[in-house]
Every structure is written in structure tokens, then in C-alpha cells.
Amino acid sequence: MNWFVVARMLGMLGLLVGASMVFSLPWAFPIVGKVESFESAGFWGLVGSITCSLGIGGALYTGGRIDRKASILRKEAFAIVGLGWILAGLLGALPFLLSGSESAPGVKMTPIDAIFESISGFTTTGASLLTELEDPELVPRCVMFWRSFTHWLGGMGIIVLFVAILGQLGAGGKAMLKHEVPGPITESVRPRVQESALVMWAIYVALSFIETILLMIAKVPLYDALCHTFGTMATGGFSTHNASAGHYNGGPVETILVIFMILAGINFSLYYLVFRHQKSQPGWKARIALLTGDAEFRAYLSLITIATGLITVSLLYNNIYENTFVALRHSLFASVSIMTTTGFGTEDFTNWSEFAKGLLFLLMFVGGCAGSTGGGIKVIRWVLLGKIFLLEIEKSFRPNIVRPVRLGGRVIDDRIRNDVVVYFCMMMVIFIGSWLLLITVEPDGPWVNHPGHSPAEKLLDCGTAVAATLNNIGPGFGVIGPKENFSQFSQQGKVLLTLLMLLGRLELFAVLVLFSPQFWRKQ
Secondary structure (H helix, E strand, C coil): CCCCHHHHHHHHHHHHHHHHHHHHHHHHCCCCCHEEEECHHHHHHHHHHHHHHHHHHHHHHHCCCCCCCCCHHHHHHHHHHHHHHHHHHHHHCHHHHHHCCEECCEEECCCCHHHHHHHHHHHCCCCCCCCCCCCCCCCCCHHHHHHHHHHHHHHHHHHHHHHHHHHCCHHHHHHHHHHHHCCCCCCCCCCCHHHHHHHHHHHHHHHHHHHHHHHCCCCHHHHHHHCCCCCCCHHCCCCCCCCCHHHCCHHHHHHHHHHHHHCCCCCCCHHHHHHHHHHHHHHHHHHHHHHHHHHHHHHHHHHHHHEEEEHHHHHHHHCCCCHHHHHHHHHHHHHHHHCCCCCCCCCHHHCCCCCCCHHHHHHHCCCCCCCCCCCCCCHHHHHHHHHHHHHHHHHHCCCCCCCCEEEECCCHHHHHHHHHHHHHHHHHHHHHHHHHHHHHHHCCCCHHCCCCCCHHHHHHHHHHHHHHHCCCCCCCCCHHCCCEECCCCCCCHHHHHHHHHHHHHHCCCHHHHHHHHHHCCCC
């Protein structure tokens, strides 16, 4: 492990995070933020955070320049990605602490609370501890903007942005992207790694710009339009309103959010391929054929359609809604929001039928497509697992058969098949282990004091909390439903859930290797 190159890269990452906070400063002023008075606490809290971030980043970068010729190898790439996300989360927590933000009236955010909120933003989880989102006296609007902006930075990936800006990292940059971009198959859209990072960010920025304009046309204020765009495109779910997307009571805003949540859950490499195909073979038919020819894309839309249909029927059958259109509307929004791991809400689905809640719980483990901003296990892994299962069943009565697993006409390497099976096994082990650990460390108090809940429901609530954070979704059921938050969990519970957010966003290995003693040895 070359600590100089790791320190240098972490230093530049710290400088990038500090510079990113500058975009939140203007919202402290009345003319921009449309608040009654200048938010001095938020402004100076951000200034102090910027100063600390630049100072820490500068110190790490200066120390790492001692060995300028060192290359980024596999170990260094793992360390930079894992430690880089931890560093970003720690620096991102500073605005909450230095501004004196409160998670509830009269309750100051602790360092653990601030780190939880920051990492929830960067990992696009959207799990929050804040009880009154619309009260600038608790959390200044400029700090709330930073909270949403962390979504947008983490959605496409802070390492991807880092590589796009810096470039000239060669194989080291490619290795870092591989450990951060989600999915078992990470393909570059361009031969050069910096070009790939720039293309993905260009698509991300373009879609974000379009959504912001459409939301403003729908009469959403610029501040809210930007914050909800950040939450949508990053599939994060932080809102500026206590009622989340339900604040807008349906209409065009809800439609825009659904469309862009679906778009954010699609592999961004597929967008580039469609655009490139358009230049070589213009026409809608050619582009549609390219999209429908992608197995993961077909499965992604099919799962959303099937889940929406089943939940709609369940809601109508159980008389949750009497109007078919209303039931379909809420079913579609909830299915898309949960499956893409966005976490926006229009209705409290904890009051729905048991079948509908069970289906939404299963969707938590599906996620978006590989190469998207969505979390979860990813659709492509489920598609591959299904093919592996079918092949193994056939081998049970045809032991001599030699047939590779194919996806879209491409033979899937045995290493990828093994990685998929191992990933599923590790997710199951981590989910069950974390569930039991959370049940152990959490006292029964919050479940006794929470209206309508009992200690017996602690089992389900902790299970959905683990699923919601490990899959980077945000809301769950019970005490962490769409209209609730994570403030009732203990400090040790919040630490565990914060770790799960990082594990889910970096797909386990970039975080788990940090706990391996062998990883830090020279040989």
C-alpha cells in the first residue's frame, strides 16, 4: 500500500468536496433563498465547513506529493474509493454541526447524527433524522440545499466526478471507477476512462437540467425544483417538505418525478449507446430496437409494470382506494420510488394491504439497472441469477451438458457468474447479521412510545430499517415509514445503519476490504 498516493488522491477529493459547498452559500441570502432574513448560522457554518474541508484536503494533498511518481494499483484503488467515501461523509457532516442545526425542536444534531445525514445524502439513501424539514430555524435553507446537493454528487459518484475532472490516472482511474460504478458488468462507454466519466456526467447533468426546467414550468420554485431534481436523478429521495412528493398533490409534478425516477434507474451507458446509434442509423425504430434488445432494460420495465398492476389490484380489492385511477397512480409512484431506491412518497403505504407492503419490501432488494444511480442488488444480477438457476436445474438431469450463460447474445464469463452468486450470499449474510445486531442494540423504548406500535413490531421495523439502508432506499415500514424518520434509533443503531449505507452504495467489497488485516499488509 502506497500511502502517499492514497493521501494525495484523498486530499484532492477533500478539496473537491469543499469546493462543492460553495454552491450552497447563495441560498443563505434573502434574494435567492426567499427567506425573511439572512441565514447567518447557515452561511457561517458553510464557510467554516469549506475552510475545514479545504484545509484537510490541502494537508493530505501536500503530504502525498512526496511521492509523485507512484501509480494507483488495485489496493490503492480500493483504499481511495472506500476511504474517499468515508472522508466525503465526514466533511459533508460539518455544515450540520457548525451551523448548529437541530434534528427536532430543541435537539441539536450530534456528530453521529450529522454523519448519518451526510452519508445518507452521498450514498443517495435518503434516510433522514430531521423531523421538521420546512422550518429554517431548525436547519437553515442553505444547509438543507447542501443536504440535497450531496445526493446529486453521490448519485453519479464522487469518484466518477473526481476522475472526470482530474483525468490522466490511466489504469488507476479505471480501477477506481470499477469499484464505484454499481453492477457486476462495468463497461466503459469510451476507450479512455476520463472520457467515460465525462460522458456519464454529461448525460447526468443534461437530464438534471431538463427535469429542473420542467418542474419550474409546473410552477415549482427554483429552490424546490433543484432539490427535488437532485433527489430524483440521484434516486435519493431527500425532500424539502415533510409530506415529501405528496406535498404537490399529484398533477404534473408527480408525473415528472415518476418519469425521471424511471430514467435515473436505467443504465447510463445505454443512453450513450442509443445516442451514438442515432448518429449512425437515425430513426426511432433503430433506437427503440436497441433499448428493447437490452435484457436488463426489458426486465426493469417489466418488473415495474407487474408490481404496479399487482399492487393496484390489491389496493382495490382491499378497498384502500375506491377509484381505479387513484389506486393506479399511487401504486405506480410507490413501485417506481421503491424499486429505483429513490424513496419519495405520496401516500403512507404502511396503511396498505399486507400483500402490497410485502411486494414493496421485495422490490427493495431489486433496485435499478447496473450503471444507473439506483441502489439495491440491481436488475441484471437477478436476470443472471435466474439464468444460472435454470442452467443448474438442467445440469441436474443432464450432467454432461456444456452450455454457457448468455445475456443478450454475449457469453457471461464464469468469473462474473461466481461474483453474482457470491454477492447474493454476502447480501443475505449481511442483511440477517445486521438485522439481529440492530434488534440487539436497540432498546424497546421507541417502539413502546410510538403510537400504534409495540415491542413485538420491533422485529419488522428493524428488518425494514436494515433493508432500507443496505439497499439505499430510505423509508421503510413502521417507525421509519414514508411519513416518519430514523430519529428514534439509538446512537449505536445509527452507526450500524450508516455503515450499511456505505456497504450498499459501494456494493460491499470496497468497504469490507478496509476491515481486512491482510489488505493493509505490504504483501
